[in-house]
Amino acid sequence: MLRVHFGDADLARTRLSSAPHPLWEIATSLHRLQTRQGRWAYAEWYRTIRQRLRDKGMEHALRTVLLPLFPRAAYFPDFLTPTHAADGLEAGLEGILATPRRRVLKEVAHLDRVVGAPAWAPTLAELSTRKELVGLLRAYYEAAIAPYEEVIHARIEAERAARCRELMDGGVEGMLAGLRPTMRWERSVLHVEYHPAVDRDLHLDGRGVLLVPSYFNWQRPVTLADPALPPAVIYPLTHEPSAPPPGHPAGAPAVSLTALLGRARAVTLHTVAAGATTGEIARAAGVAASSASRHAGALRDAGLVTSVRHGATVLHTLTPTGACVLRAALTRSRGTP
Template identity: 65%
Template sequence: MLRIHFSELDLARTRLAAGSDPLWEIAASLHRFQSRKGRWAYAAWYRSARLHLHRKGLERPLRTVLLPLYPRAAYFPDFLTPVGADGGLEAGLETILATPARRVRHEMTLLDRTVGAPAWAGRLADLDTRRELVRLLREYHDVVVAPYRDQTRARVEAERAARCRALLDGGVEGMLGSLGPRIRWRPPVLEMSYPEDRDLYLGGRGLTLVPSYFTWGQPVSFADPELPPVLWYPLLDDLRAPEPEDDAPARPLTTLLGRARAAALNAAVAGATTGELARAAGVSVSSASRHATALRDAGLITSIRDGARVLHTLTPVGASMLRAARQGRAVPGGG
């Protein structure tokens, strides 16, 4: 269990990040390769990522360099996901290069004590070795993370809209209370499941909340309590809880709505553009627009124009219908 302790000053200094953190998305995507938990939710990405890594000749660096540095475990080095990454990928990579050698050696020692570090890891204290790592991270990001930039942005924008609505309705405490079900606000403490039992006292520094597309399950924070407090938390909630491989819980929706509209409704869980609905349903953009209109007229989704795009998200009725189908109950209105 992780318990984050807030003071009044911490509440005033808590903020929601403007977007996803590219270096954290690299880390979380590497964790997706190391676990079958939630893989169904990333199935298309997983297949595409493995194919493109193979084509780019990155399978061996993935296996021998990246996965050992980013184990899906109780610890991996904090300097690999620096606070500076909120300025974009290149700013984050520059922060990695600027990390003092002493800190790199210390965190490599912690990694070795916790889960075991590769024999070459100590060389990361050398700037030239870190430059090679940064080059690999940039290449990995371009192949695996960047192609999902639009989808990630759409879902982060939908998440920000939901949290900002909670902020307007209930202040910062209302926003913290809306992060559940895996994150529980019990004033003045934010609680969540965690690999280890920890208490984090913010001490007037506030907390930065960063929604993450590739994070699955529990939120993650820095291991070092002296670093600026950041909490990366998953965008996917219990509406998309794991389901059997044959997708049986979705069948009532398919029977009720048809395959394309059921797929579009599922894609709107955390917000999706019309183009993303089209890709999820396997139809043209014009067909996806008609399906979105039908779902909107039925009160299952709501649509908001964002510049040239239209973002579709679930209504409470749509969320209830999808949750009931996932849990194998009768779909409301479906008899």
């Protein structure tokens, strides 16, 4: 259990990541390759990833470099998931290259003590070796993560919409209380079902914490090992058997949109732009809840909407494709070229 201790200043400085963290998605996807747990939730990804890596000639590097550096165990080096990656993959890779030599050696030595490090790992202190690693991480991202970016972004946007509703209704503490089932909020302490399964206390000391939803994290949140680093908790999204797998085709509505979809579905697409429950769609479209659910389902099957269960309700949000369709229709209706 990880216990994250908050003061009043920490509540004010708690943030929710605005986008997927590419290096944490690399790390957690590599963890998925080391276990059968949760395989049903990533079925299509599992079916294609090995073949794609084989086609790109990356199997040997995966086995001898990436999996040993990112063990699904008690520890892997913090410098491999720098905070810079909040600004995108390239910024994160630059953060790896900028890591001081002394810190790299310290974290590699800790990896060796905890789970065992490959014999070549200390050479990561040399910039030339890290440049090779960065090239490999970029290639792995392009093969294993980039083809699924749309669905990952859509699911994280849906998570952000759900958390923002809780923030508006109950403030930061309400948002923290909504992070069940992997986390439990008791005033001033966030109890986290932590991987690895060890007891640990993290005192924020006025720094706040960055909450990072991760598509490939499974069941147990993780955090950085070094408490002196900027605090972050990486936590899993909820996957349901009925949800489409990764890589699945993913005011008044514009007149062109109504002609294309019909009034009820055009209203549905317009309504979910800011996130909407099935009941809210029904009220906006003037239809029964069962009809609203069918309309949302049709848009979901077309790759325009994503749906996640949020407590007793289902929250619908636009996918990037749905947002593009709605934006294009609204632009056209305003006569903007």
